[in-house]
Structures are given as C-alpha cells and as structure tokens.
Amino acid sequence: MSDLRCDISMTVNGEAVHETVDARQTLVDFLREQLVLTGSHVGCEHGVCGACTVRVNGLIVRGCLMLAAQCEGAKVETIEGVSDTGEIADLQDAFERRNALQCGFCTPGMLLTAQELLASGGVPSREKIREHISGNYCRCTGYHAIVDAIEAVAQARNGVKP
Amino acid sequence: MKIVDDSPPILTALDRPNSYIGRAVPRPNIARLTQGRAQYVSDVTLPRMAHVAFVRSPHAHAKINSIDAAAAKKAPGVIAVVTGAELSKMITPWVGVLTHLKGIKSAPQHAIAVDRACWAGEAVCAVVARTRAEAEDGCELVQIDYEELAAVTDPETALDPATPVIHPSLGDNLTFERVHVAGDPDKGFAEADEVIETTFVFGRHTGVTNEPRSIVADWNPGDQRMTVYQGTQAPHMMQNLFAKHLGLQEHQVRVITKDVGGSFGIKVHTYADEMAAVALSKLLRRPIKFVADRIESFVTDIHARDHRVKARIGIKNDGSITAWEIDDLTGIGPYSVYPRTSGIEANQVVNLTGGPYTCGNYKARARVVFQNKNVMCQYRAVGHPIATAVTEGLVELAAAKIGMDPLEIRRRNLIPDDAHPSQGPSGIKYEALSNHEALAHLDAMMNYAGLRAEQERLRKQGIYRGIGFASFVEVTNPSAAFYGVGGARISAQDGATVRLDSTGAIFCHIGVSEQGQGAEAVVAQCVASSFGVPMDKVRVIMGDTDNTPYGGGTWASRAAGIGGEAAWQAGKALRQNVLAVAGSILQAKPETLDISNGVVVDKGSNTERIGLDEVARIAYFRPDTLPAGVQAELVATRHYVPRQWAFSFTNGIQASWLEVDTDSGFVTLLKHWCVEDCGTVINPQLVDEQVRGGVVQGIGAALFEHCQYDARGQLLNGNMADYLVPMAVEMPDIEVGHVVTPTADSELGAKGAGEAGTAGAPGSVMNAINDALRPLGAVPLTDMPFTPDKILRALGKV
Numbered sequence: 001m002s003d004l005r006c007d008i009s010m011t012v013n014g015e016a017v018h019e020t021v022d023a024r025q026t027l028v029d030f031l032r033e034q035l036v037l038t039g040s041h042v043g044c045e046h047g048v049c050g051a052c053t054v055r056v057n058g059l060i061v062r063g064c065l066m067l068a069a070q071c072e073g074a075k076v077e078t079i080e081g082v083s084d085t086g087e088i089a090d091l092q093d094a095f096e097r098r099n100a101l102q103c104g105f106c107t108p109g110m111l112l113t114a115q116e117l118l119a120s121g122g123v124p125s126r127e128k129i130r131e132h133i134s135g136n137y138c139r140c141t142g143y144h145a146i147v148d149a150i151e152a153v154a155q156a157r158n159g160v161k162p
Numbered sequence: 163m164k165i166v167d168d169s170p171p172i173l174t175a176l177d178r179p180n181s182y183i184g185r186a187v188p189r190p191n192i193a194r195l196t197q198g199r200a201q202y203v204s205d206v207t208l209p210r211m212a213h214v215a216f217v218r219s220p221h222a223h224a225k226i227n228s229i230d231a232a233a234a235k236k237a238p239g240v241i242a243v244v245t246g247a248e249l250s251k252m253i254t255p256w257v258g259v260l261t262h263l264k265g266i267k268s269a270p271q272h273a274i275a276v277d278r279a280c281w282a283g284e285a286v287c288a289v290v291a292r293t294r295a296e297a298e299d300g301c302e303l304v305q306i307d308y309e310e311l312a313a314v315t316d317p318e319t320a321l322d323p324a325t326p327v328i329h330p331s332l333g334d335n336l337t338f339e340r341v342h343v344a345g346d347p348d349k350g351f352a353e354a355d356e357v358i359e360t361t362f363v364f365g366r367h368t369g370v371t372n373e374p375r376s377i378v379a380d381w382n383p384g385d386q387r388m389t390v391y392q393g394t395q396a397p398h399m400m401q402n403l404f405a406k407h408l409g410l411q412e413h414q415v416r417v418i419t420k421d422v423g424g425s426f427g428i429k430v431h432t433y434a435d436e437m438a439a440v441a442l443s444k445l446l447r448r449p450i451k452f453v454a455d456r457i458e459s460f461v462t463d464i465h466a467r468d469h470r471v472k473a474r475i476g477i478k479n480d481g482s483i484t485a486w487e488i489d490d491l492t493g494i495g496p497y498s499v500y501p502r503t504s505g506i507e508a509n510q511v512v513n514l515t516g517g518p519y520t521c522g523n524y525k526a527r528a529r530v531v532f533q534n535k536n537v538m539c540q541y542r543a544v545g546h547p548i549a550t551a552v553t554e555g556l557v558e559l560a561a562a563k564i565g566m567d568p569l570e571i572r573r574r575n576l577i578p579d580d581a582h583p584s585q586g587p588s589g590i591k592y593e594a595l596s597n598h599e600a601l602a603h604l605d606a607m608m609n610y611a612g613l614r615a616e617q618e619r620l621r622k623q624g625i626y627r628g629i630g631f632a633s634f635v636e637v638t639n640p641s642a643a644f645y646g647v648g649g650a651r652i653s654a655q656d657g658a659t660v661r662l663d664s665t666g667a668i669f670c671h672i673g674v675s676e677q678g679q680g681a682e683a684v685v686a687q688c689v690a691s692s693f694g695v696p697m698d699k700v701r702v703i704m705g706d707t708d709n710t711p712y713g714g715g716t717w718a719s720r721a722a723g724i725g726g727e728a729a730w731q732a733g734k735a736l737r738q739n740v741l742a743v744a745g746s747i748l749q750a751k752p753e754t755l756d757i758s759n760g761v762v763v764d765k766g767s768n769t770e771r772i773g774l775d776e777v778a779r780i781a782y783f784r785p786d787t788l789p790a791g792v793q794a795e796l797v798a799t800r801h802y803v804p805r806q807w808a809f810s811f812t813n814g815i816q817a818s819w820l821e822v823d824t825d826s827g828f829v830t831l832l833k834h835w836c837v838e839d840c841g842t843v844i845n846p847q848l849v850d851e852q853v854r855g856g857v858v859q860g861i862g863a864a865l866f867e868h869c870q871y872d873a874r875g876q877l878l879n880g881n882m883a884d885y886l887v888p889m890a891v892e893m894p895d896i897e898v899g900h901v902v903t904p905t906a907d908s909e910l911g912a913k914g915a916g917e918a919g920t921a922g923a924p925g926s927v928m929n930a931i932n933d934a935l936r937p938l939g940a941v942p943l944t945d946m947p948f949t950p951d952k953i954l955r956a957l958g959k960v
Contacts, residue, residue: 022295024295025295032205033293036207037198038198038201038202038205039197039198039199040198041202041204041372041373041423042204042453043372043373043374043456044456044881044882045455045456046456046881046882046883047883048881048882048883049372049882051372051373078198079197079198080197080198080199083196083197083198083199092193092196092197095196096188096189096192096193096196097188098847099188099189099192099680099847099848099851101192101195101196101678102424102677102678102679102680102851102855103195103371103372103373103421103422103423103424103425103677103678104192104194104195104196104200104421104423104678105202105372105373105423105424106372107195107196108196108198111196126895129890130890130891130893131890131891133890134889134890134891134892135889136889136890137370137372137882137887137889138372138890139369139370139371139372139424139426139855139859139887140372140424140678140851140855141851141854141855141858142851142854142855142856142857142858142893142896142919143858143890143893144854144893144895144896145851145854146890147890147895
C-alpha cells in the first residue's frame with residue numbers, strides 16, 4: 001500500500017514541473033503516466049534493458065531504478081526534449097538512414113546512451129561502442145547497424161573520414 | 163533462373179525507370195521512433211480506463227478450493243475482483259487443435275483458470291483498479307486456498323503409466339505424434355561405412371520482446387462495439403477470435419495495432435490474460451488495460467523449442483550420406499496454444515530435417531507431450547533451428563569421422579542447384595534452391611582457406627578457434643496449407659487497396675502489419691514502383707481491421723512476399739484506372755500513356771502530359787467536364803496468395819568464427835556470416851537487418867537463453883538479470899551476402915527473409931565450438947545453450 005505522497009519540483013525538458021507523487025513511484029512511471037511523456041519506455045523494470053534511460057542533471061540513469069521523489073530540484077531530460085533541442089539530430093539521422101532500429105522500443109534509450117559516449121569526445125573503437133551500449137537491450141537489430149551508426153556519427157563529429 | 167550479371171540483362175517489370183525495388187531506401191516514418199513519438203499499446207490511455215493485474219498461481223499444478231476476494235474488493239482504487247468462474251459467463255474457452263495435424267488433442271483453456279491451475283503463472287483471479295499499482299496492491303489481498311497436485315515436468319517420463327495425466331479426459335499426456343518414413347532408411351544405414359548417433363537437446367527459451375505484451379480493450383455499450391488496441395501480429399485473426407469467444411459478430415470488433423515493441427512470433431498467439439482483459443471490458447463496460455510486467459512475460463509469453471532429438475546419420479567414406487533418422491520429443495506445457503497449435507513446431511522439425519540434402523532415406527518420429535510448465539508454441543523460425551542444428555550437427559560429425567572438410571561434404575550432398583523443382587527427404591516440394599551457389603559465395607566472402615590457416619597457426623599457440631557451418635532451407639510465404647486447411651481462420655491471402663488522393667499522392671491500405679521489420683517501407687516501395695510515384699507520395703495504412711483489407715498480418719516472413727505482391731498488383735491496377743481517366747482528359751489511348759515520377763507521360767518518350775494532381779482535381783471536383791459515361795475509379799484493390807507452391811522455400815548458409823577459452827569455458831564470437839537467397843530483394847538494407855537480428859536471436863539460443871525449471875515446475879530465472887539475452891558487447895559483426903532466385907509464383911519474385919538468421923545460427927555456433935575443441939578430444943557438445951560449465955565438462959575439466 002502506498003500512503004506516502006510527496007510534492008516534488010523539477011525541470012523536465014526545460015519546463016518547470018510541480019507534482020504530487022507516490023513515494024514509491026519510479027521516475028519512468030512518473031514521466032510516462034503523470035507527465036504523459038511516453039518516449040521513455042518500460043522494458044524490464046529492474047535495470048537490465050535500458051529502455052527507460054533518461055538524463056538527470058546531465059547523466060543518463062535508469063528511469064526504472066530511480067524514484068520520482070529523488071528528482072527534487074533536478075533537471076530531467078527525455079528523448080522528447082533532447083529531440084526538440086536538436087542535440088542528437090545527427091545521431092537520429094544516422095540511425096534512420098542505416099536502419100539501426102526496427103521496432104524502435106529500445107531506440108530512445110539507445111540514443112541517449114550513445115550520445116553520452118559521443119559527448120565524451122573522440123572516435124571510439126567498435127569494441128568500445130559495443131561495451132558502452134551493452135546495457136541497452138535490442139532484440140531486433142543484432143546491434144551491428146547500431147554500432148555502424150554510432151561509429152559514423154563519431155567520425156563525422158570529429159572530422160574523420162570513414 | 164538466377165539474376166546475376168548476365169549480358170544482356172533481362173528487362174522485367176521491376177526495371178521501370180523509377181523502380182524502388184532492390185534499393186536500400188530508408189523506411190518512411192521512422193523518425194517517430196527515434197524521436198520518442200511512436201504509439202505503442204503501452205502508451206495508450208483512454209477516458210474511464212482501468213487497469214487489470216492478475217493473481218497468478220504459485221503452483222505448477224493445483225486445485226483451487228476457494229477464492230476470498232473480500233479484502234481486495236475494499237482496497238483503495240479497486241473497481242472489481244473477478245474469478246475465472248465469474249468471467250467464464252462472459253467468454254467461452256478454446257481448444258488449440260488443427261484438423262490437418264492428425265490426432266492432435268488439447269483441453270479447453272479458460273481466460274482465467276477455473277477450479278484448477280495448470281502452470282505456475284497461470285492467472286487465477288483478476289483485480290481491476292484505477293491504476294496498475296492499486297490493482298497489484300489488491301492482488302496481494304486475494305486469499306486463495308490451493309490444493310497442490312503432482313506436477314508433470316519431465317517430457318521423458320510424461321507418457322509413462324506412472325505419470326499423472328494432466329487432463330484426464332484426454333486419456334494420456336500425448337498431444338501429437340507424427341511418424342514419417344521415406345526411401346529405405348534401413349537399407350541406407352546398412353550401406354553406410356559409418357553411422358554417427360547422438361542426442362541433441364534444445365533448452366526452452368522465450369522471445370523477450372522489449373515491449374511486453376500489451377492490450378487495451380474498450381467495450382462501448384452505446385454502439386455495441388469492442389475496440390481493441392493490441393500489440394499483435396495478426397489483427398484480423400484476433401478480431402475473429404475476440405468475436406467468437408465473446409459471442410459477438412466480427413463487425414462488432416475492431417483491432418487496432420500501431421507500433422509494436424517486438425514480436426518474433428510471440429505476439430501471434432491467443433493469450434488467456436489478453437482474452438480476460440477483453441472480457442473484463444465487456445463485463446465492466448469500460449476500457450481495460452493490461453500490460454504484462456517482465457516477470458509475467460517470462461511465465462506467460464509462449465516459450466519456445468524444448469526439444470530432445472535422438473538422431474543418427476549414415477555416411478560412406480566418400481562422403482555420401484546414406485540415411486537419416488530422428489526421434490524428437492518436445493514438451494509444450496498444459497495446453498496446445500490457440501489457434502495455431504503447439505504441434506506445428508515438431509511437425510516442422512520432421513519436415514525440415516535433412517532438408518537441403520539429396521539423401522532421401524529418412525525416418526522420423528516426433529512426439530509432443532503436455533507438461534505443467536508455461537505453454538510452448540511458435541517463435542521465430544518455427545522448428546528451423548532444431549532441424550538445422552540436428553542436420554548440420556550430424557553432417558559435421560560425419561565429416562569429422564571420415565576426415566573430410568565440412569564444406570566438401572556439403573558440396574557432395576547438397577541438392578544440385580539445377581535439380582529443381584525437387585523435394586526434400588520429408589517430401590516437401592522445392593520450387594528452386596541455390597544451396598551450392600550460396601555455399602560458394604560464403605566460401606569466398608569469409609576467405610575460408612585463410613581462416614583455416616589462421617586457425618591452425620593459433621592452435622600451435624594454444625588458442626582454440628573454431629569454424630562452423632549451417633546450410634538451411636527456410637519456410638516462408640505460407641499458403642493456406644499452413645493453417646487454413648486445418649480449420650483455423652487465419653488468412654493466407656492478403657489484400658491491398660490503393661487510392662489516389664486529390665493532390666496526386668497514394669494511400670495504400672494493406673492487411674500485413676508493421677512489427678519493425680520495415681513492412682511499411684516494402685509496401686511503399688512496391689506501390690510507388692508499380693504505380694509510378696516517388697515513395698514520399700505513398701502513405702501506408704496498416705493494423706486496423708476497420709480500415710484494411712482482410713489479411714493474415716505479419717508472421718512466417720509473409721509481409722514482403724505476400725503483402726508486397728498484393729501492393730504491387732494494386733499499384734498496377736490503379737495505374738490502369740488513372741490512365742483510363744487521363745486518356746479521356748487528354749483524348750489519347752490509355753495504352754499510349756504511362757505514369758512516371760508522379761506525372762502522366764507519353765509511353766516511350768516520357769514526355770509530360772498531365773500531372774496526377776490535375777487528373778485527381780478533374781476527377782474529384784470537375785467530373786462534369788469528363789465525357790458522358792466516364793466515371794473515374796481512382797481506387798483499386800488486389801489480393802494475392804501463393805497458389806503454385808505451398809510455401810516459398812528459401813535457402814542459405816551461415817558460418818560462425820569463434821574462440822573458446824579452454825580454462826574458463828567462455829566463448830567469444832569473432833565474426834558471423836550469412837548468405838541468404840530470399841528471391842527478389844526488395845530492400846537490401848532491410849533484408850540484411852532481418853538476417854542480422856535473426857542471427858543474434860539464434861546466437862542467444864546457442865549460448866545464453868534458457869528458461870530453467872526445477873522438478874516441481876517452478877521457473878527459476880524469470881527475469882532479465884538471470885535469463886541472459888544477447889547484448890551488444892558479446893555479439894560479433896555479422897556480414898550478409900545474397901544470392902537471388904526469384905519465385906515464379908509471383909510477379910515480384912520475393913520470398914521471405916525473417917527466419918533465416920535464427921534458423922542457422924544455433925547450428926553454426928554449435929559446429930564452431932565443436933570444431934574449436936576437436937583437437938583437444940572434447941566430447942561433442944549437443945546440449946544448448948552451450949554454457950561455460952558444459953564446455954568445461956566436455957573438456958573433462960570439471
């Protein structure tokens with residue numbers, strides 16, 4: 001039973017949010033159900049699949065392992081917000097052109113994870129890319145095209161010819 | 163027969179100037195997926211919607227003596243608590259049998275268990291509440307008095323007289339049995355120089371779709387209609403089943419399928435909890451949402467495989483195969499799954515074993531037995547990985563026995579590419595296969611000789627790498643022979659309706675649906691090409707039984723071959739209709755006109771005559787200016803079903819290159835290759851990605867995935883932390899090559915490609931592991947998944 005409710009304030013995709021939540025509510029459930037931001041997905045609910053990946057204060061987190069109440073005062077970004085700012089437009093374009101997604105359920109989390117790697121700079125090796133996205137489960141693609149897309153964007157951002 | 167670089171090239175209808183066939187164009191509308199703007203069923207919210215959670219049996223087999231719902235009914239947010247007995251007044255039970263699988267039997271299955279639970283995880287009571295969390299809270303308050311019954315869990319003893327019969331009315335635990343003998347297997351084995359015999363075991367695994375099964379059912383008493391938002395592969399099939407079991411007419415049910423978060427055969431079956439959600443909506447007269455959580459997915463999504471195959475092969479010292487024999491035993495849980503049955507996979511194993519080879523001396527028995535475990539049914543590449551791993555495992559063991567190269571033994575036994583039409587050992591009919599060309603292509607692609615030299619060099623350094631192959635045939639484009647002849651109302655045909663809009667763009671409504679494979683792209687490519695417009699002028703509408711022609715949906719790799727052909731033909735038909743109107747406007751004979759790049763042109767010279775937007779404007783808004791008697795029909799429908807061949811059999815070969823750490827037993831995949839012949843390649847990029855995704859699912863089966871049960875029928879690893887799935891870091895790069903042998907059954911010539919990767923990967927990985935360990939004298943590994951401890955045991959290290 002949930003008797004405990006909390007008032008929380010945070011910024012979500014640049015907008016101020018003031019809500020009352022169950023203390024037990026996860027961040028991803030809060031985003032999906034209360035704010036109706038359905039871009040982050042619920043896959044396994046125990047931190048393995050990465051479909052719920054969102055950014056909190058600039059770092060990617062598992063939305064299913066963090067409580068909404070923990071985000072008091074935080075800056076939260078979801079795929080909707082990151083898409084609208086254009087921050088990952090090149091990465092999204094590469095995923096689309098290379099068909100680095102099929103059902104697309106993992107894609108928002110995969111993109112945010114990839115962006116974290118790319119933002120750290122340089123052109124990572126294919127092994128490094130595979131390692132970095134190894135917390136994001138994709139059942140459809142076989143990962144090869146995802147690695148291709150991330151590698152291509154890393155090269156482009158660093159002015160490296162493939 | 164083959165499209166190669168012949169000179170001069172044969173020009174076909176596919177070679178129109180603006181043809182998209184064969185081009186790796188990006189899928190339309192996938193930006194919605196990359197931007198988080200998709201609409202999966204789990205995203206759907208409706209006014210007055212309530213959520214259901216289920217109390218599920220903790221026992222594999224138990225009598226339900228009583229259910230006390232009093233406390234749950236008073237819990238905050240709870241709207242209703244409904245038992246199986248109560249819900250059975252709203253929805254009738256079903257039995258998963260097909261008449262063409264002779265002798266198959268099953269028992270009636272209820273939406274919610276009535277009186278008895280038959281597996282750990284079966285729903286025994288529903289709690290409906292304002293939120294899912296409140297529904298789950300309510301579930302904890304339901305008191306159920308169970309009387310635990312003996313659980314049947316071991317397929318090997320399921321038929322013993324001492325084993326309890328799960329459904330006493332059926333007499334025994336045998337669901338289905340098929341015996342098949344072809345040629346003269348006894349003579350074949352007698353003629354062999356060597357007979358290799360072993361037992362292959364394929365663990366239970368499951369689909370682990372990223373989005374769990376999800377449904378929102380909305381009964382509207384005002385218009386007496388049920389609208390169901392469901393992540394299904396077969397909307398029209400589900401429309402029929404919801405109507406049938408709720409006592410409605412089909413036209414009273416609408417099934418809407420938008421984005422689906424993975425399916426792979428998991429979402430093509432009838433699930434009791436989804437049927438319950440639909441019945442609860444009718445009972446409670448409001449929308450009901452059910453989204454399985456991950457634990458529910460593991461204990462209720464259909465499981466797959468779970469075969470034990472005793473198998474042997476006869477071989478002569480010159481490498482010729484003389485006979486095959488298999489004895490397959492598979493456990494399917496307590497019910498044959500409705501409506502496709504849980505007998506199809508074992509049937510498929512009998513059909514496909516020995517498939518690509520000339521030797522027709524073949525003896526097979528398949529038995530399917532009931533168990534008190536979760537239900538088992540068709541998952542991607544139904545039966546293929548079993549048949550392929552058994553066949554190819556035997557072939558490589560035979561090659562090792564007589565000291566022959568594994569590619570050479572295949573060259574000596576694969577059905578010659580010019581021998582078709584032909585038939586496999588089970589009697590299945592092949593229109594045309596290209597096993598030898600695929601093998602030659604693979605040989606070159608992977609630099610086989612170079613790889614063997616590298617393997618030999620590394621062995622001297624104590625590094626054990628292996629190369630394994632798997633040739634396969636793949637069943638795609640199923641005709642009515644798959645389900646229809648058995649009495650299931652699953653459409654083998656598909657239809658496409660195309661319509662010119664008032665600005666010159668095309669709407670295409672089609673029965674196949676999008677699961678992420680890119681069916682929408684393939685359909686748009688076909689329509690754009692056959693009608694004559696740029697692809698961005700085509701809007702494809704799928705997944706809505708109110709608004710698409712009746713069709714089968716997307717399964718068994720039918721979307722491109724069947725849906726694509728229907729779309730292609732519909733585009734052609736609309737072109738004729740549009741040219742008839744354009745001819746009337748231009749006072750020209752329609753046969754002198756054509757449509758190219760969205761404009762009506764003079765045929766041959768491509769001189770522009772009139773835009774499609776202008777044709778539409780006149781037809782729709784100024785038909786008074788058309789000559790008397792001219793009625794513009796700017797819409798056309800065409801249907802397609804394969805008729806000449808029961809299936810489009812495709813073929814290919816895979817190779818795996820991996821390294822085994824002989825101290826830890828860990829396998830590192832280094833590279834994987836697949837050469838596939840899916841006939842006409844409509845979109846090479848989509849085919850490559852289908853193959854790659856399939857390969858990884860097959861690798862998962864070979865190395866990681868296993869639904870582990872204890873002897874009492876408890877699933878021990880029902881979560882993604884304990885049930886291992888392939889993640890990026892363990893997977894190799896996967897190279898895909900193509901051979902093209904179009905089917906003559908359709909104008910496009912496209913066959914399916916979705917099963918190929920999953921069909922061949924487990925066998926090729928198995929063979930590669932055994933190849934790596936052969937110099938160490940390891941016992942050949944034939945028990946999937948090949949975990950480190952099994953490898954260390956084979957090496958005698960533990």
